[in-house]
Amino acid sequence: MKLKDLGEFDLIKRIAGRVRLSGRVLKGIGDDAAVLEYKKDGYLLFTSDMLVEGRHFHKSSGAYLVGKKSLSVNISDIAAMGGTPFCALISLGAPSSLDVGFVDDLYKGIRAAAKKFNVDLAGGDTVNSEKIVINIALLGEVKKSNLVLRSGAKEGDDIFITGSIGGSSKGGHLDFIPRLKEAGFLAGNFKINSMIDVSDGLLADLGHILKASGKGAFIYEKDIPVSKKAEDFKSAMSEGEDFELVFTLAKNKSAELMKIWPFKTRLSKIGEIQKKGQGFFLIRKDGRKEKPEVKGYAHF
Amino acid sequence: MKLKDLGEFDLIKRIAGRVRLSGRVLKGIGDDAAVLEYKKDGYLLFTSDMLVEGRHFHKSSGAYLVGKKSLSVNISDIAAMGGTPFCALISLGAPSSLDVGFVDDLYKGIRAAAKKFNVDLAGGDTVNSEKIVINIALLGEVKKSNLVLRSGAKEGDDIFITGSIGGSSKGGHLDFIPRLKEAGFLAGNFKINSMIDVSDGLLADLGHILKASGKGAFIYEKDIPVSKKAEDFKSAMSEGEDFELVFTLAKNKSAELMKIWPFKTRLSKIGEIQKKGQGFFLIRKDGRKEKPEVKGYAHF
Numbered sequence: 001m002k003l004k005d006l007g008e009f010d011l012i013k014r015i016a017g018r019v020r021l022s023g024r025v026l027k028g029i030g031d032d033a034a035v036l037e038y039k040k041d042g043y044l045l046f047t048s049d050m051l052v053e054g055r056h057f058h059k060s061s062g063a064y065l066v067g068k069k070s071l072s073v074n075i076s077d078i079a080a081m082g083g084t085p086f087c088a089l090i091s092l093g094a095p096s097s098l099d100v101g102f103v104d105d106l107y108k109g110i111r112a113a114a115k116k117f118n119v120d121l122a123g124g125d126t127v128n129s130e131k132i133v134i135n136i137a138l139l140g141e142v143k144k145s146n147l148v149l150r151s152g153a154k155e156g157d158d159i160f161i162t163g164s165i166g167g168s169s170k171g172g173h174l175d176f177i178p179r180l181k182e183a184g185f186l187a188g189n190f191k192i193n194s195m196i197d198v199s200d201g202l203l204a205d206l207g208h209i210l211k212a213s214g215k216g217a218f219i220y221e222k223d224i225p226v227s228k229k230a231e232d233f234k235s236a237m238s239e240g241e242d243f244e245l246v247f248t249l250a251k252n253k254s255a256e257l258m259k260i261w262p263f264k265t266r267l268s269k270i271g272e273i274q275k276k277g278q279g280f281f282l283i284r285k286d287g288r289k290e291k292p293e294v295k296g297y298a299h300f
Numbered sequence: 301m302k303l304k305d306l307g308e309f310d311l312i313k314r315i316a317g318r319v320r321l322s323g324r325v326l327k328g329i330g331d332d333a334a335v336l337e338y339k340k341d342g343y344l345l346f347t348s349d350m351l352v353e354g355r356h357f358h359k360s361s362g363a364y365l366v367g368k369k370s371l372s373v374n375i376s377d378i379a380a381m382g383g384t385p386f387c388a389l390i391s392l393g394a395p396s397s398l399d400v401g402f403v404d405d406l407y408k409g410i411r412a413a414a415k416k417f418n419v420d421l422a423g424g425d426t427v428n429s430e431k432i433v434i435n436i437a438l439l440g441e442v443k444k445s446n447l448v449l450r451s452g453a454k455e456g457d458d459i460f461i462t463g464s465i466g467g468s469s470k471g472g473h474l475d476f477i478p479r480l481k482e483a484g485f486l487a488g489n490f491k492i493n494s495m496i497d498v499s500d501g502l503l504a505d506l507g508h509i510l511k512a513s514g515k516g517a518f519i520y521e522k523d524i525p526v527s528k529k530a531e532d533f534k535s536a537m538s539e540g541e542d543f544e545l546v547f548t549l550a551k552n553k554s555a556e557l558m559k560i561w562p563f564k565t566r567l568s569k570i571g572e573i574q575k576k577g578q579g580f581f582l583i584r585k586d587g588r589k590e591k592p593e594v595k596g597y598a599h600f
Contacts, residue, residue, distance in 0.1 A: 004396035034422035050391040091350040096304035122334035137437030
């Protein structure tokens with residue numbers, strides 16, 4: 001069997017099934033970041049993302065934006081846990097024929113994101129590689145009471161999303177601002193029951209929440225904020241790398257959240273969590289109830 | 301200018317020179333691992349290494365050994381700081397045509413090293429890539445009093461090395477045991493003034509200690525333990541990836557260390573730290589004093 005036949009999600013399941021963890025790790029594979037014992041009132045968050053030339057970016061994408069993205073995707077993961085990032089290591093694989101100027105611009109982009117979000121760049125690795133590969137490992141921390149997992153969605157929760165989805169393939173995936181401020185506000189002021197960032201596509205990522213939480217959901221086409229850049233509704237639902245936050249909150253807190261939401265970033269209530277037996281349905285504008293084809297961004 | 305014209309060490313210098321760190325990072329770029337504030341009596345260690353197919357290994361190297369190596373190189377970095385590793389994230393880039401069996405064996409190798417050294421495998425990333433790329437980020441911890449940096453070598457220190465050097469290109473670089481036990485013993489029982497693991501070659505890595513410490517050194521050909529697998533003395537001095545420990549200790553503690561050294565692993569005193577003005581010299585068997593050509597494993 002080849003990786004393409006197995007697919008990314010089954011590969012991860014296969015890997016996760018064979019790993020045994022000590023009590024030190026509260027949450028391993030299967031959330032936006034790993035959660036580790038740390039301090040009396042806080043957990044350590046640990047996440048890592050790899051970007052590969054030709055797959056996540058092209059040389060023509062612009063080194064600055066690629067650098068900015070490479071750190072921002074990790075910051076988005078820490079945000080989705082309710083945490084704050086603080087220290088990153090950068091591994092860079094690059095061909096020896098690469099212009100030093102490209103590397104300069106790449107690190108300029110990384111430094112820009114690091115400065116904006118107070119992340120220390122403490123080291124990493126540089127190796128020779130035919131294609132450019134960037135791996136950033138990022139540490140964050142979160143107050144124990146602010147930790148948000150994928151697995152906490154409750155029946156009756158309202159489902160929210162920040163910003164709008166779709167159009168990432170037209171460049172949005174490179175030039176986005178991770179929703180760290182918004183996530184910090186949410187986790188600090190509300191009991192957010194579950195949260196994820198949209199990296200595999202809204203349907204797939206909400207699907208991750210439902211699976212981890214053992215729940216179903218209804219979402220409403222009329223309420224889903226689709227970017228003007230998106231090709232159409234269907235692609236917007238499945239395109240990855242929007243890096244918006246999807247989260248769930250007890251229904252009786254929704255009005256308050258909408259009222260005091262202090263950001264320009266759009267906030268939309270797009271559906272409700274249902275009990276597991278209800279399944280996952282998309283209610284179209286004409287009232288039809290569809291079982292969405294959950295097909296996230298395929299990595300293999 | 302191309303990366304190959306700049307070279308790895310100058311690239312790292314270039315990157316490091318542009319990074320500003322907060323007080324939270326006690327040691328950033330320029331040691332085997334970054335050192336971060338953590339607990340009252342301990343620091344957090346953070347390191348990351350990238351292995352690329354065709355450069356650090358070949359598919360024919362055997363997936364199990366590649367996996368074992370990918371975690372072991374990081375464990376060796378934590379060891380060289382006097383610390384203990386505890387949690388890793390694995391990013392894997394692989395072509396969709398790759399056999400799932402290869403990935404299974406790769407993780408089997410990673411799990412074997414993780415089990416041996418009590419490291420939790422808490423997550424990571426899986427992406428599509430033409431060539432196989434493995435990046436492991438590893439966290440460790442160290443008692444504050446046990447922390448060993450590259451920069452602490454003192455005039456009059458004896459210079460030691462564990463095991464023997466050379467021959468790594470004949471397969472030793474894949475199948476080695478990181479010197480974690482030995483490093484733990486050293487850092488826990490002696491005031492080790494400086495330490496590094498041999499990844500760029502003995503001359504280059506001792507050179508890193510001398511540069512970071514602002515010191516010179518004499519080392520003696522007759523005392524340098526060369527592996528039977530090495531091609532010759534010269535290649536053994538410059539070949540990378542021996543993953544032995546090079547460290548320095550006050551001369552008046554050397555006899556005690558040699559006496560109580562409890563491991564089968566060979567331990568050799570190979571020279572002395574000198575003040576900076578004395579330079580870095582290799583004393584050949586015939587008594588000639590040579591300025592060694594420090595030319596580590598070139599990564600670009």
